[in-house]
Amino acid sequence: MYREGGEAMKSEIERMREFEWPLDVSAKMLSEHLEGKTVGDIGAGPNPNLGKLVESRGGKYVALDMNFAMAKMQKESAPERNAVNADITHLPFQDGQFDILHTRFVMMNLPASQRADAIRELARCGKENVVLDYDWTKFQSESPQVQAFIVSARKLGELAGSDLDFGWKSKQFIEATLARSEGITEERFNQGPIKDYKTIAGLAKSMQGLAKNLQNMETQSAAREGRAVNQELIETLNGLIAATAESESQFAETAALEDQSGVIPFTSPDIVAVTF
Numbered sequence: 001m002y003r004e005g006g007e008a009m010k011s012e013i014e015r016m017r018e019f020e021w022p023l024d025v026s027a028k029m030l031s032e033h034l035e036g037k038t039v040g041d042i043g044a045g046p047n048p049n050l051g052k053l054v055e056s057r058g059g060k061y062v063a064l065d066m067n068f069a070m071a072k073m074q075k076e077s078a079p080e081r082n083a084v085n086a087d088i089t090h091l092p093f094q095d096g097q098f099d100i101l102h103t104r105f106v107m108m109n110l111p112a113s114q115r116a117d118a119i120r121e122l123a124r125c126g127k128e129n130v131v132l133d134y135d136w137t138k139f140q141s142e143s144p145q146v147q148a149f150i151v152s153a154r155k156l157g158e159l160a161g162s163d164l165d166f167g168w169k170s171k172q173f174i175e176a177t178l179a180r181s182e183g184i185t186e187e188r189f190n191q192g193p194i195k196d197y198k199t200i201a202g203l204a205k206s207m208q209g210l211a212k213n214l215q216n217m218e219t220q221s222a223a224r225e226g227r228a229v230n231q232e233l234i235e236t237l238n239g240l241i242a243a244t245a246e247s248e249s250q251f252a253e254t255a256a257l258e259d260q261s262g263v264i265p266f267t268s269p270d271i272v273a274v275t276f
């Protein structure tokens with residue numbers, strides 16, 4: 001989603017560094033005792049907290065990311081930390097090199113044509129794997145404002161080539177790719193009805209960043225390919241920038257209300273964890 005860098009990436013980095021609930025889910029999925037175990041984090045992003053968690057449980061953490069800036073941030077987050085700049089579809093590791101590979105919110109953002117190769121690479125390098133993705137079908141609310149935001153965010157996900165519902169089908173996809181079902185399990189996590197409008201204000205901000213990033217990518221690729229910019233796409237993205245900015249300010253206002261009693265709750269997307 002954020003391969004081109006720039007402002008949008010900066011704001012997404014800030015958001016990803018604040019992830020709390022996804023870390024709780026990852027923590028539940030990893031063994032309490034990791035003494036002597038090697039844990040690879042594929043598509044690790046900028047957040048150093050999984051590394052800290054693994055090391056606090058006695059494991060050795062290695063981060064990998066295709067984006068050089070992300071790998072560099074991981075490397076700099078702890079003196080002993082190993083970080084690798086590489087692609088999930090060509091992991092520079094030996095067969096079975098890792099006791100555990102953890103891959104969170106990467107599969108859903110990969111181009112669909114690369115997903116099967118990615119799963120085969122994980123199965124080759126990790127003795128155990130845990131793959132976590134969102135299932136946005138569970139992101140629901142009676143609030144028209146939240147509903148409107150979900151529509152805009154879904155449209156953006158589509159334009160960015162992400163599958164926000166990948167978690168819904170990830171187990172089935174992994175089974176089909178590996179041509180087996182034994183030893184493949186699924187667990188779902190949801191925060192239940194919540195009124196945490198600060199978090200969705202952040203998500204709305206990040207979606208605006210994504211829309212701006214998509215506009216830059218379109219302008220840059222048109223210049224590279226010597227073709228006219230797709231004005232229809234630019235206009236659609238302008239509309240989505242305006243809509244997500246509106247959502248952000250509405251959610252921020254709701255978050256700032258002292259009395260939350262009249263606020264309509266929403267259910268977060270599920271995080272689906274598949275192990276194999």
Ligand SMILES: C[S@@+](CC[C@H](N)C(=O)[O-])C[C@H]1O[C@@H](n2cnc3c(N)ncnc32)[C@H](O)[C@@H]1O
Nearest residue numbers: 043044045065066067070086087088104105106
């Ligand atoms: C949405 S972020 C998730 C980051 C982190 N796993 C987390 O949950 O906080 C997706 C990450 O995957 C990385 N990524 C995208 N495509 C990749 C690929 N082909 N190989 C390796 N990493 C990739 C991106 O650079 C980004 O850091």
